[in-house]
Amino acid sequence: MAAASSLFRFIIIVIFTSLVSSNELLSRKKRYLVFPEGSSLSIAICMTAQTGITPGEIFTEGINWGISYELPNDTKPFKELLDKPKEVMQRRHRRELYTKIETIMRSMGYNGRDCVLRALCEASRLKPKGESLVDEILRIVFRYPEYNIGDEGSQVQYNTPAKKRIKFKEECCELFPGCPFSLIDLALGYYSTFNHFDL
Template sequence: MVSINSAANDKILSRKKRYLVFPEGSSLSIAICMTAQMGITPGEIFTEGINWGISYELPNDTKTFKEFLDKPKEVVQRRHRRDLYDKIENIIKSMGYNGRNCVLRALCEASRHLKPKGESLVDEILRIVFRYPKKYNMGKEEEKHYQYYRASQNGIEFNGEECFEMFPGCPFSLIDLALGYYSAFGYYPDT
């Protein structure tokens, strides 16, 4: 027979936040590899490959987390998004395009063009990367965060203007590129 003491069950338990640390020098690497079959002449095939790699250093000291304990959760999470968006912007800029406009356009398009939740793994990954939190903490965030927030809200609050019109500095859609719409021979986007 098991006896349960109800007084002990009413006690609220708590513990300090815990953090995961990794050995020094650890990193997380993500590689995106895309290949496109290009039909140059009938019967001949030419394949073009595009590879992008992103590497993040993993934390090895919990003291670095203490500075974020006093900040709202959204601000801390957006810091990671900002770092990711900076890396994406630099990749696009190195290819000769306006990286900031392309990321802003992707934030706008993510709320409009992705399939409903649960229908596609690629759409779900893009939704996680390009879904910007709705809550904005005025005064506690940088101007760059507000630009990302505003681009995302423009996609949600459709006002008749398409995302490619709002961000004309980017001639292609990152969302469409990731979904493979540019890989079909002879495909030209509506933009």
């Protein structure tokens, strides 16, 4: 029994001294989150308002918008993007979102480009700290930095609305007349007749 105990101590001492004396750094490859093929993230915005056409107001009108993003299933594109600044990546995602909003607005018969540019312009008038969660989300999504980062090519057009509003002191609806309504005001519920009733 004593021999087994001393053999165990000897093995522990050898392992410990080899670990302490070794200056070799152990490393492991970076791990990435990968989703199965065909995975997507869907976001739906649903707005409902009472119609007010009946005394009991049992009928409602609903407007639903949905956006779907494909989730990554390959890590190779991310390795080359790790060298880019965080601001460049955020702008790329915002540009993709703005392009999708433009497509939605165009399919509804509106000038999608003017509606997005008007929303970017109007976001510059939102208060620094949102009054509500929706206000804060809109401020973050439609706040586009006023300075250029590196070589953005033709995508610079998205950072001009706030500059135009500050420079010319005009209203956004006058700067972008191709969009008859405000996406920001629509999302905040200012077009809802329910908000105009005196309770």
